[in-house]
Amino acid sequence: MSASAAATGSRDLKDLVEEEFNEYITNEMPIRLLHITEEDEKIKFQLVDRDFVRKHFKEKMVPDNILADFAEKRIVDGEEKEDRIKERVKKELKYAVLSHRWLPDNQEPLYHQMSKDPKDVADGPGWKKLERFCRTAKVVHKCEFAWSDTCCIDKRSSSELDESIRSMFRWYRNSLVCIAFLSETADLAALQLQEKGKSGEKAVDAWFERGWTLQELIAPLQIKFYGKNWTPLIQGSTNDRNNRNSKVIMKKISTLTDIHMDDLESFTPGIDRVPEKMLWASRRRTTRIEDVAYSLIGIFDISLMIAYGEGNRAFFRLMEEIIKRYDKWDVFLWSGRRSRYNAALPDAPHSYAAGCIKTLRHSVERAAGYEFGDRRFALTNHGLEIWVLLLQVELEDISEESPDSRCLSFKHDHFKVKVRHIGPKPHDRRWAIGVLDYSIDGEGGYIDRSPARESQINVESPHTTFLLSSSNEHASTRIPATTKWKKEMTKEVVRIHSLRDHVGEGPTLLYL
Numbered sequence: 001m002s003a004s005a006a007a008t009g010s011r012d013l014k015d016l017v018e019e020e021f022n023e024y025i026t027n028e029m030p031i032r033l034l035h036i037t038e039e040d041e042k043i044k045f046q047l048v049d050r051d052f053v054r055k056h057f058k059e060k061m062v063p064d065n066i067l068a069d070f071a072e073k074r075i076v077d078g079e080e081k082e083d084r085i086k087e088r089v090k091k092e093l094k095y096a097v098l099s100h101r102w103l104p105d106n107q108e109p110l111y112h113q114m115s116k117d118p119k120d121v122a123d124g125p126g127w128k129k130l131e132r133f134c135r136t137a138k139v140v141h142k143c144e145f146a147w148s149d150t151c152c153i154d155k156r157s158s159s160e161l162d163e164s165i166r167s168m169f170r171w172y173r174n175s176l177v178c179i180a181f182l183s184e185t186a187d188l189a190a191l192q193l194q195e196k197g198k199s200g201e202k203a204v205d206a207w208f209e210r211g212w213t214l215q216e217l218i219a220p221l222q223i224k225f226y227g228k229n230w231t232p233l234i235q236g237s238t239n240d241r242n243n244r245n246s247k248v249i250m251k252k253i254s255t256l257t258d259i260h261m262d263d264l265e266s267f268t269p270g271i272d273r274v275p276e277k278m279l280w281a282s283r284r285r286t287t288r289i290e291d292v293a294y295s296l297i298g299i300f301d302i303s304l305m306i307a308y309g310e311g312n313r314a315f316f317r318l319m320e321e322i323i324k325r326y327d328k329w330d331v332f333l334w335s336g337r338r339s340r341y342n343a344a345l346p347d348a349p350h351s352y353a354a355g356c357i358k359t360l361r362h363s364v365e366r367a368a369g370y371e372f373g374d375r376r377f378a379l380t381n382h383g384l385e386i387w388v389l390l391l392q393v394e395l396e397d398i399s400e401e402s403p404d405s406r407c408l409s410f411k412h413d414h415f416k417v418k419v420r421h422i423g424p425k426p427h428d429r430r431w432a433i434g435v436l437d438y439s440i441d442g443e444g445g446y447i448d449r450s451p452a453r454e455s456q457i458n459v460e461s462p463h464t465t466f467l468l469s470s471s472n473e474h475a476s477t478r479i480p481a482t483t484k485w486k487k488e489m490t491k492e493v494v495r496i497h498s499l500r501d502h503v504g505e506g507p508t509l510l511y512l
Helices: 003-028 050-059 062-071 079-092 125-140 158-174 188-193 213-218 247-257 261-265 274-282 313-325 360-369 451-457
Strands: 032-039 042-049 096-099 145-147 177-181 223-226 378-380 383-402 405-412 415-422 430-435 439-441 444-447 463-470 494-496 503-505 508-511
Touching: 003 050, 003 062, 003 079, 003 158, 032 050, 032 125, 042 050, 042 125, 050 062, 062 079, 096 125, 096 158, 096 213, 125 145, 125 177, 158 213, 177 213, 188 247, 213 247, 213 261, 247 261, 313 378, 383 415, 383 503, 405 430, 415 494, 430 494
Parallel strands: 096 145, 096 177, 177 223
Antiparallel strands: 032 042, 032 145, 378 383, 383 405, 383 430, 383 508, 405 415, 430 463, 439 444, 444 503, 463 494
């Protein structure tokens, strides 16, 4: 290689390193961080922006060191080189993130209280927690920078708040370590005692019941759990930074959260397994109702405009985005209150109850190669457009009535079904069952109770359905699209067992 060619290659490599270095700070790291320093064993911290971070690491010769290392390596040009440089940049630009439950009564240090110069820790439990977090990040995990949601976001800026919420999953994933502070758990033994639905010493730590801590649990590549006295739940030389490798902790967390061990050990965001992921969020609570949806956008890898004040419409918009990219009927495996914006969609994650999910984790994936139900459903200006196997049923009995629910018993020539109906008592209605997971046979559809179906999808024989009603006396199972059928709310997902091996009908197009 000539001297001029070598010089050109060196300049190109230098430009590439600089580009990856600057882009990573701008696009992959938090807008603001805490810069941590230690003087005479005292921890000080200051709030800094991305320009400070860039200057700090340049003064430490990080880009120059990366350039020197890659100049000695023979790596082909293109994406491979860019990816390796980016990974090296990420390894050098370390920061820790805090996952915790906020203290009540405005005890947490906020953005406007932070100093842009190194400062000592102020009095108060919130400041003390922040100091312990920064000390742990600096001394134990060797991070000069740290991020906390309490004080590193200027919530007065709508654009900064919007970017922070949209980027938060990525910020947690890119961190060197997530320090998870369980303020109600003394040690590993106390964690092992915790059980869902229990009180006293067996009560579940509130950290497992907050909306935002769900993504903080599964997004980071490395997470370290600390008890209420800031002692690690797992101590010693093993698993010092990453409790994901601790089967003891992860098995217990799996039991408390309904999250499968595979996802706790390594989670990939995306629009898949919708009912299962909604189950993870079903028992969690947020202070702002909009955060029920916003805290899930990273888990589903969805971009959603942040608009505090919209209320529960945020969750409907989340479901809209999911349905645009999801084509499995199991998204309708919900029960309870429907969305005020569309009767076919749930009101909240808790509509996806545990009983709906038990057989689904592997069965739906295994069924992907078979044709079951309509995979082209879509939300339109007329409602949910979906083809169902529409089977008209007769109301036999109403029992166990209460002011807002009652048991309805229906019969069909080939099955019977009893459901707990929610909402106003229906009068003068026609009823039908809309089968979602019917088998496809040419242009038609059918349900059956054959062993072949069970072996294909590895589930019990019941079919999943909508309970439908119509006040139109002329409603017919033979009139597509124009039929005025409405999905009714039920306490449980409605399932039917066919008494015949094969019940066939032509699928009907509905707008719900």
